[in-house]
Amino acid sequence: MxxxxxxxxxxxxxxxxxxxxxxxxxxxxxxxxxxxxxxxKEIMKEDAASTPGRQVYFLVQLMYVDEENFETYHNRFWEIVRQIILAAPSTTPIITSICHEIMGRRFYQAMKEARHLIDYEQELVDAASADGETAKASESA
Known part of the structure; x- marks a missing residue:
């Protein structure tokens, strides 16, 4: 088809x-x-991979378009994923979904899951920033 x-x-x-x-x-x-x-609109350039979540997306993208170097990208992917999970264990379900798609060699689907990781990563950063602002306001009161 x-x-x-x-x-x-x-x-x-x-x-x-x-x-x-x-x-x-x-x-x-x-x-x-x-x-x-x-x-x-789906292509991420290397210089845009500026956060761990974006690096995951970029590496999955490379796995998808350059399977000859899959092992190199996959090893780097695991290094970053370990760091992400240690820093933010709440990302584990999203990362598990990404890994499931990679294991099935469904890289395009893994990229879609990685977009969820990027969005969630931003939510965590926003929440931490809001908490920081609240703490500053409390200290100055």
């Missing part, structure tokens, strides 16, 4: 190891085989 792709004007995407850039008009085409596919 083929996958129908519709690219917006000037949109880019990754198909396999090739970056596709669309022209001025919407384009529609079909992918007939299994190959890694990422739309521009």
């Amino acid at each position: 083929s996958l129908k792709i519709r690219l917006k004007p000037n949109e880019k995407m990754l198909i396999g190891n090739a970056v596709i850039s669309n022209g001025e008009r919407t384009t529609e085409f079909y992918i007939e085989n299994r190959v890694p596919i990422l739309r521009e």
